[in-house]
Amino acid sequence: MSENRKLAAILAADVVGYSRLASEDEDRTLARLRALRSDLIDPTIAVHKGRVIKRTGDGALVEFRSVVDAVRCAIEVQNGMVERNAGVPQDRRIEFRIGVHLGDVVEESDGDLMGDGVNIASRLEGVAAPGAICLSEDAYRQVKARLDLSVTDLGNTQLKNIAEPIRVYSLQVGTARSPTTATSEFATSHRTGSVPPKLSIAVLPLINMSGDAEQAFFADGLTEDIITDLSNVPGFFVIARNSTLTYKGKSIDVRQIAHDLGVRYILEGSARRSAERLRINVQLIDAAGGGNHVWAERFDRDLADIFGVQDEVTRRVVEAISGKLGVKNIVARSRPSNLEAYDLCVRSRGKCNISRSDNSEACADLERAVQIDPNYCEAHSNLAISLLFGWMLWGEPQIPGRAKALMHAQRAVEIDPGDSHARRILGCVQLYERNWDEAKFQFDAAVRLNPNNADAVAWMGELQIYLGNPQAALIACEESLRLNPRPPGWYFWIMGMAQISSGHYEEAVGSLSRDETYGTGSREALIPALALAGRVSEAQEEARLFLAGNPDWKIADFTTNLPFISMTAAEPFVDGWRLAGPPD
Known part of the structure; x- marks a missing residue:
């Protein structure tokens, strides 16, 4: 049987440091890769008329009809990864290396491709920097007059197991779109x-x-x-x-x-x-x-x-x-009277939603801060939110955590009623006490006192989800992203929840896949999003992974743990979970 040879544009991609990422959290890394494939990579390949030849655990080989299509696809993927990695710690980012080559290949009867054309693309990927694209001279010659590219000529490069040196060009990528647009399709207020x-x-x-x-x-x-x-x-x-x-x-x-x-x-x-x-x-x-x-x-x-x-x-x-x-x-803010208390408070900022140990450390530092300076408004507020997250996220006992959280949140507002941060924290605590009207009052006050308080606006979005007002939730999410275009991961959790509530299931999958802080919380919402989007098999796999770490979890826990005002507001999430198949 004669060989079926042809000229093809081949793209090879691989995850940088995959073994390290998988060793630290294999389940989460695989889930993130699956989400990236469904949300970014596969749709981008399809748009540019590519054909996936084969996948490895952390990479892929793709054939394109033209080098222009291959390079455009590579650029879109790499720029998309810049957006998805914004705000993610360096050691937790998923980054790709990509190589593109135009060369002779042999097509097997099952559609697989072999030959130097494939091998060179794979070796080009291996010499690319994280987040970069390397083109062979043959590929670059086809696109340099057709695409507006900024490249670095790496000169003749000896690639592993390739007999002759290949001239390599490194393509400069990594410029994200307007950050608000990149963060969410709903955040349209920023105009490039x-x-x-x-x-x-x-x-x-x-x-x-x-x-x-x-x-x-x-x-x-x-x-x-x-x-x-x-x-x-x-x-x-x-x-x-x-x-x-x-x-x-x-x-x-x-x-x-x-x-x-x-x-x-x-x-x-x-x-x-x-x-x-x-x-x-x-x-x-x-x-x-x-x-x-x-x-x-x-x-x-x-x-x-x-x-x-x-x-x-x-x-x-x-x-x-x-x-x-x-x-x-200029609005005067309440200030601490003691530098040691200030140091303790500053060190604690942002620790409450990182890990259980960090949150416990923050609580200890803040308890000390309010002992040193009982009238330190921010220390009381930050202690309140750390105590709230202690039982809400990290499994700390609700008694006495809940009562203490409310006490410190109220004390902060007593000290400085004009502090927007203190009002926002009291709203958070009241929300999870299921005092919805009081939570709304405090969030409204926080935004009125400081219209730039993006976190207060985001939490208002979360409140609207539980009240069963998905459109109001989406509007709040859009405004929070205008104020904070490169936000922490929990903004994406709220956005994803709002998108589920409003019936935007595919968009919800994309948002929840980008949350790098809430971990199991985002997976808990990602499962119904996948199921409602018609991706039931993926939802079932995510549910299997989630239940492996939470064997006693039931669907009823979703509505018990989150402060929905009624079962009507929670209905989309419950329906999605039932499609995924875990017990009620």
């Missing part, structure tokens, strides 16, 4: 290329110049406090901390950052802390106006004057951006 609001700003993480990595928490905490102070200024649009934190340690032109986040101004700088002194260097840049420096200053003060420095930075930024706003427009 539109003029950002005049009073809009993003505060980049201050660089820790203390010579002690242990002090990084202090620089991050100072950054967050300045963001909070600015977000309380009436009329200002301020990007949330999670979104600016994604730029930490990266060398990116501030004009590009401003464009990505949809703001006009960027505040950047550094902080140095010693035993008794504090030095902060900050500069305000009009990034949308050509990158000109508007204002810069160095503050060299006693460490005890840290809160005075925060106030002064805020005041100077406001005055530099808009001379119309005076000191009277």
Whole structure:
């Protein structure tokens, strides 16, 4: 029988560090890969008329009719991965290497392809950097005049088991779409290329110049406090901390950052802390106006004057951006009276939803902080949410955790009724106490006090899900993503829940697959999303994995654990779970 030879464009892709990811959490890694295939990879291959030749556990070989189609597909996948990895810790990211080659192949009777054309594509993938695409000279020659590409010529490269060196070109990719659009199809308020609001700003993480990595928490905490102070200024649009934190340690032109986040101004700088002194260097840049420096200053003060420095930075930024706003427009926040309490509180920020041990550590630090400074508003609020998550996420006893969470949340609001963060936390606690009206009152107050409070808006979306108002939930999700275009994973959990409630099941699968923080919580919702989207076999596999770790779980637990106001509001989730087949 004669050989069936042909010229083909071959794409080879593989996951970077798959063995390490699988060894740390095999079930979760496989589930994420399945979600990526269904949500991103397979649809993109189909759009560009590709044919999957074979899959390995962590990679694939794909044939295309043209190199242009293959390269366009590779670019879309890699840019899609940038968006999905935004905000995910580096060691938990799924990243692909991709190689593309045009060459002679042999087609077997079962459709499999063999020969140098396939081998070279696979070897090109092996020399690509994580997140990059490597093209052979033959492939590059076909696309260089047809696609607007930025490439690096790697020269003649000896590929493993390939006799002659191959000239290799590395394709520069990794530029995500407008972050709001990339985050969700529902977040359409950010328009790429539109003029950002005049009073809009993003505060980049201050660089820790203390010579002690242990002090990084202090620089991050100072950054967050300045963001909070600015977000309380009436009329200002301020990007949330999670979104600016994604730029930490990266060398990116501030004009590009401003464009990505949809703001006009960027505040950047550094902080140095010693035993008794504090030095902060900050500069305000009009990034949308050509990158000109508007204002810069160095503050060299006693460490005890840290809160005075925060106030002064805020005041100077406001005055530099808009001379119309005076000191009277800057809302004074409740401050701690003790630096040790402040350090304990800053160290605890964000730990409550990472792991059970981190949450326990945060609770211990915050208990100490409120002992040292009983009138420290933020410490009471953060302790309340850590106690809430302790029993809600991490299996800590509800007694006395629930009562203590409510007590500390109420105490924070008593200390400072005008603190938006405190109002938001009290709303969270009241929601899981099933006091829906009180939760709504507190969320409304949080947003009224600080319209930039993206977390409060996101939680309002969660409340609307439980009240059975899916459209209102989607609107809240859209607004939260406008304020925080590169959010933490739990935003995607809320978005996915809202999409299930509103009947957008495929979209829900995509959102829930991107949640890297809630773990079993997102899987608990992903299962009904898959089932309702008609992907019952995938839902059953996810359910099997979930129940293996939660053998006593029943469908009734879903409505018991989450504060749905009625069975009508919970009905889509219950229906989806029943399709997946676990016991009632």
